[in-house]
Amino acid sequence: METSRTPERPDLRSLSLAELEELMASLGERAYRARQIYRWLHRRYATSVEEMTDLPKGLRERLAETTTIEVLRLDHEARSVDGTIKFRWETRDGRYIESVYMPEAKRKTLCVSSQVGCAMGCGFCATGTMGLARHLSVGEIVAQVHQVNRYLIEQGLGEGPRPLTNLVFMGMGEPLHNFESVKSALDILLSEDGPNFSQRQITVSTAGLVPMIERFGRETPVKLAVSLNATTDEVRDRIMPVNRRWKIAELLEACRRFPMKQGRRIVFEYVLFDGLNDTDEDLERLARLVRQVPAKVNLIQYNRNEGLPYEPSSEQRVREFAEGLLQRGVQAMVRKNRGRDILAACGQLAAQGGPGRRPARGVQTGRLLRVLG
Ligand code: SF4
Numbered sequence: 001m002e003t004s005r006t007p008e009r010p011d012l013r014s015l016s017l018a019e020l021e022e023l024m025a026s027l028g029e030r031a032y033r034a035r036q037i038y039r040w041l042h043r044r045y046a047t048s049v050e051e052m053t054d055l056p057k058g059l060r061e062r063l064a065e066t067t068t069i070e071v072l073r074l075d076h077e078a079r080s081v082d083g084t085i086k087f088r089w090e091t092r093d094g095r096y097i098e099s100v101y102m103p104e105a106k107r108k109t110l111c112v113s114s115q116v117g118c119a120m121g122c123g124f125c126a127t128g129t130m131g132l133a134r135h136l137s138v139g140e141i142v143a144q145v146h147q148v149n150r151y152l153i154e155q156g157l158g159e160g161p162r163p164l165t166n167l168v169f170m171g172m173g174e175p176l177h178n179f180e181s182v183k184s185a186l187d188i189l190l191s192e193d194g195p196n197f198s199q200r201q202i203t204v205s206t207a208g209l210v211p212m213i214e215r216f217g218r219e220t221p222v223k224l225a226v227s228l229n230a231t232t233d234e235v236r237d238r239i240m241p242v243n244r245r246w247k248i249a250e251l252l253e254a255c256r257r258f259p260m261k262q263g264r265r266i267v268f269e270y271v272l273f274d275g276l277n278d279t280d281e282d283l284e285r286l287a288r289l290v291r292q293v294p295a296k297v298n299l300i301q302y303n304r305n306e307g308l309p310y311e312p313s314s315e316q317r318v319r320e321f322a323e324g325l326l327q328r329g330v331q332a333m334v335r336k337n338r339g340r341d342i343l344a345a346c347g348q349l350a351a352q353g354g355p356g357r358r359p360a361r362g363v364q365t366g367r368l369l370r371v372l373g
Contacts, residue, residue, distance in 0.1 A: 070139030115173025
């Protein structure tokens with residue numbers, strides 16, 4: 001696996017404000033130019049230095065010669081009747097990743113990818129069957145957000161300067177496996193000189209990389225979600241191989257140690273599979289497990305994936321689980337499966353051609369799409 005792609009020239013979109021200031025100093029420019037460039041990149045979503053019209057021409061020329069701006073090529077978009085839009089992007093090295101836009105009343109959420117493919121190998125997720133090709137760079141992560149904001153404004157689907165209200169890191173990849181780039185991307189996305197998302201508007205979801213959970217809580221201020229999906233190690237070992245390394249008890253212990261901000265809860269995502277994790281005993285165990293930490297549970301009916309041997313629980317069973325959890329004192333919500341008609345849901349990433357390679361015509365990419373409250 002390549003760990004990440006190293007661009008030939010520094011990518012301006014990947015640099016922090018401090019790094020841009022260093023770059024300006026190295027070019028003999030005043031420090032305030034860095035903030036000007038940062039705002040062009042992250043508030044006005046510029047994709048070329050030519051757009052930065054208040055920079056001196058000489059500086060623009062030098063930047064154009066010596067740096068680059070990470071841009072994703074929109075390869076395919078699919079719109080659902082429910083307003084969901086799935087974007088398939090091609091990276092500069094010919095890989096394919098996805099972001100999914102989900103509008104719901106005033107909330108406009110983008111589901112963001114953090115890697116090309118994924119090393120976690122969850123059995124119900126087609127991305128997991130592909131393996132990991134590489135991590136995404138900081139620029140490639142923020143580009144998904146900036147380019148969708150720009151798209152929504154241009155299409156008249158949202159008003160500027162930032163139509164997106166919420167971000168969830170639940171696209172392709174395990175965000176905590178690409179922690180450094182995800183953290184730097186979060187710094188940009190939260191920046192007052194950038195898109196200025198609030199901490200509560202961003203959720204990062206992990207399959208359970210236990211050693212990274214506490215560090216994530218110490219070093220970033222955003223919300224945490226944990227993809228749980230089973231109540232016994234026996235079942236979780238089978239559907240989420242990460243559990244063979246860190247058992248449910250260790251995962252919950254890491255959640256207990258998580259430096260939780262006041263008033264927050266960890267969201268546990270629980271995808272319901274018929275006969276696998278939706279028995280009455282599962283309900284009892286799930287309530288017992290999540291009561292160990294300030295938590296809420298998002299229940300999601302599995303979205304059938306061709307070629308994978310899992311079946312969704314019935315809608316009634318999903319509702320019974322929600323009611324059962326509430327009766328046991330656990331906050332629980334049923335989350336809608338979005339964009340079913342465009343296959344914008346769980347694990348529908350094309351496995352053809354290897355990790356992140358172009359899917360066959362008509363096959364849509366996408367991963368576990370879990371919308372959080
Ligand atoms: S569900 Fe998430 S963590 Fe698991 S394989 Fe798919 S993308 Fe990776």
